[in-house]
Amino acid sequence: MKNLLYLIAFLVTLPSLAQQPLSLAERLGYSKTDKLLIIHADDIGMAHSENVATIHAIKTGVVNSTSIMMPCAWSTEVGELIKDMPNLDIGVHITLTNEWHTYKWGPVASKSEVPGLVGPDGFMYKDCASVAKNASPEEVEKEMRAQIEAALKIGIKPTHLDSHMGCVFYGRPEYLVSYLKLAKEYGIPAMVNPQMMEGIIRPNAALFKGIDIDNIPVIDHVAIASEKIYDEIGLDEYYTRLLKDLPSGVTVLLNHIAFDDDEMQALTTKFTHWHAGWRQEDFDFFTSKKAKDLLAANNIKLITWREIGQLK
Amino acid sequence: MKNLLYLIAFLVTLPSLAQQPLSLAERLGYSKTDKLLIIHADDIGMAHSENVATIHAIKTGVVNSTSIMMPCAWSTEVGELIKDMPNLDIGVHITLTNEWHTYKWGPVASKSEVPGLVGPDGFMYKDCASVAKNASPEEVEKEMRAQIEAALKIGIKPTHLDSHMGCVFYGRPEYLVSYLKLAKEYGIPAMVNPQMMEGIIRPNAALFKGIDIDNIPVIDHVAIASEKIYDEIGLDEYYTRLLKDLPSGVTVLLNHIAFDDDEMQALTTKFTHWHAGWRQEDFDFFTSKKAKDLLAANNIKLITWREIGQLK
Numbered sequence: 001m002k003n004l005l006y007l008i009a010f011l012v013t014l015p016s017l018a019q020q021p022l023s024l025a026e027r028l029g030y031s032k033t034d035k036l037l038i039i040h041a042d043d044i045g046m047a048h049s050e051n052v053a054t055i056h057a058i059k060t061g062v063v064n065s066t067s068i069m070m071p072c073a074w075s076t077e078v079g080e081l082i083k084d085m086p087n088l089d090i091g092v093h094i095t096l097t098n099e100w101h102t103y104k105w106g107p108v109a110s111k112s113e114v115p116g117l118v119g120p121d122g123f124m125y126k127d128c129a130s131v132a133k134n135a136s137p138e139e140v141e142k143e144m145r146a147q148i149e150a151a152l153k154i155g156i157k158p159t160h161l162d163s164h165m166g167c168v169f170y171g172r173p174e175y176l177v178s179y180l181k182l183a184k185e186y187g188i189p190a191m192v193n194p195q196m197m198e199g200i201i202r203p204n205a206a207l208f209k210g211i212d213i214d215n216i217p218v219i220d221h222v223a224i225a226s227e228k229i230y231d232e233i234g235l236d237e238y239y240t241r242l243l244k245d246l247p248s249g250v251t252v253l254l255n256h257i258a259f260d261d262d263e264m265q266a267l268t269t270k271f272t273h274w275h276a277g278w279r280q281e282d283f284d285f286f287t288s289k290k291a292k293d294l295l296a297a298n299n300i301k302l303i304t305w306r307e308i309g310q311l312k
Numbered sequence: 313m314k315n316l317l318y319l320i321a322f323l324v325t326l327p328s329l330a331q332q333p334l335s336l337a338e339r340l341g342y343s344k345t346d347k348l349l350i351i352h353a354d355d356i357g358m359a360h361s362e363n364v365a366t367i368h369a370i371k372t373g374v375v376n377s378t379s380i381m382m383p384c385a386w387s388t389e390v391g392e393l394i395k396d397m398p399n400l401d402i403g404v405h406i407t408l409t410n411e412w413h414t415y416k417w418g419p420v421a422s423k424s425e426v427p428g429l430v431g432p433d434g435f436m437y438k439d440c441a442s443v444a445k446n447a448s449p450e451e452v453e454k455e456m457r458a459q460i461e462a463a464l465k466i467g468i469k470p471t472h473l474d475s476h477m478g479c480v481f482y483g484r485p486e487y488l489v490s491y492l493k494l495a496k497e498y499g500i501p502a503m504v505n506p507q508m509m510e511g512i513i514r515p516n517a518a519l520f521k522g523i524d525i526d527n528i529p530v531i532d533h534v535a536i537a538s539e540k541i542y543d544e545i546g547l548d549e550y551y552t553r554l555l556k557d558l559p560s561g562v563t564v565l566l567n568h569i570a571f572d573d574d575e576m577q578a579l580t581t582k583f584t585h586w587h588a589g590w591r592q593e594d595f596d597f598f599t600s601k602k603a604k605d606l607l608a609a610n611n612i613k614l615i616t617w618r619e620i621g622q623l624k
Contacts, residue, residue, distance in 0.1 A: 048415075048578045052574075073384070073385035075416070076415070076433075076435075102389035103360075104388045108434070122462060154433075261574060262575065
């Protein structure tokens with residue numbers, strides 16, 4: 001009788017198994033209901049303040065992943081700061097924009113080779129729309145590659161790719177082709193969420209020749225504070241709710257960690273969001289006992305891009 | 313008898329008058345024995361700390377001239393900070409090197425157009441010798457022009473040219489040709505001292521076609537602290553002695569002003585000279601009552617590059 005029940009259960013399960021591919025969590029060896037989280041600090045390399053605060057939050061807080069902005073003046077410092085952290089989860093934060101008013105950078109590639117990434121002021125454009133309008137897919141691919149190579153040059157073996165301000169995602173579909181192509185070439189995962197997969201990649205599948213789009217690890221949820229969230233409930237409350245109500249599956253929680261110091265205040269001058277104070281709040285939350293307790297109390301399992309990178 | 317003595321005196325004086333052209337002081341309308349001084353803060357634009365400290369030392373201290381490093385991430389901030397200072401004496405500090413370990417910059421010109429100015433790490437070389445070895449005169453001229461144009465783009469009308477770490481002077485004679493050629497083209501003076509004039513320009517006069525080398529305003533004395541001075545007597549004592557014993561003629565006193573803060577300490581990491589502490593000492597001296605008193609007590613007249621720039 002028992003065996004018969006097993007057989008019935010097996011037969012009932014079979015069709016749904018055939019229809020539903022394994023979730024990312026399952027591919028990683030977890031159960032479908034596990035709450036898996038990468039706590040990811042964007043923007044390391046941008047400024048000294050960002051570098052020191054991010055490393056501190058990784059060493060003493062719950063941040064367990066970061067990605068570097070190679071076109072910025074302080075990116076080389078990261079190579080020095082992480083010499084004693086060989087297992088650090090650190091990707092390349094593909095940077096196509098320079099949003100700040102008085103702290104500037106240009107492309108890593110030679111400007112004459114990527115003129116579409118250089119604004120009239122000689123630096124990168126301030127917003128993704130200008131990038132999408134001006135930069136050819138060839139230029140963007142050249143710059144992406146230059147940034148990955150520059151990271152390798154300072155001793156960083158990138159664990160993943162993602163995109164500053166999402167310009168790779170919100171630009172042209174061809175940018176995403178290069179992004180996935182380079183991820184494949186360097187043998188690392190690139191952050192893709194369901195919206196990108198369903199909204200851009202699948203509808204343009206013909207563009208993605210040579211890339212097994214069905215096998216790309218798609219992050220179930222990408223969580224990031226917004227200007228509205230900052231104004232309405234504040235960062236602490238947002239992160240608290242997020243961790244309390246974290247959905248099952250793999251979530252990447254993006255934050256931006258720096259100190260509210262002179263350098264950062266000047267760098268973010270005139271910005272009322274994503275500024276020095278915001279970044280200090282991120283630092284404070286992700287180095288707090290509260291954050292650690294929330295992870296434990298809610299059975300959240302921290303994972304990194306390294307594990308995702310090991311998927312076949 | 314009195315008339316006869318005057319006549320003899322006149323006849324004796326005539327030949328030496330014929331041999332000696334007017335001193336720079338005399339050309340500027342001062343007497344030959346006047347002590348004229350430009351107190352010049354190098355390196356503005358390099359860092360936020362350097363920018364704020366330098367502007368503060370100009371507004372409240374005795375610093376009355378500066379020159380900007382256009383390849384650096386913070387140069388654009390200078391354009392903002394000096395909007396209310398239309399008469400500021402500010403030149404272009406032609407920058408061919410990037411001496412720091414973890415704070416980096418490359419050329420303003422496209423890297424592929426000035427490959428000899430780009431080291432294997434993708435940034436400018438750390439020292440003048442490497443520049444002299446690798447950068448062709450054409451590349452250096454292209455980069456100089458790009459830096460001047462970049463300054464104009466952020467609203468700076470340069471009053472003069474000088475050279476970071478002296479690489480224009482200690483490189484190849486052809487670099488000096490471009491330096492003087494561009495100064496002429498933009499209608500501004502370029503810092504030249506007697507050693508440069510006698511040691512490089514005159515011996516290579518054939519190279520300086522189209523430049524009236526006899527009419528270049530040559531600074532009588534360029535004073536700058538050295539590592540030896542720093543170690544042996546310290547900056548305060550050096551500047552004190554210098555102002556007490558300032559020679560007659562035109563002296564340019566070069567200093568490097570920033571705050572001894574986190575940004576500057578990180579920027580100058582591993583440097584035991586020209587570092588954050590050194591720059592704070594420069595700030596302290598040149599904003600002190602002592603410095604003002606020394607100028608007054610020793611009849612030192614402050615002049616700027618603007619006056620030199622008005623010479624025909």
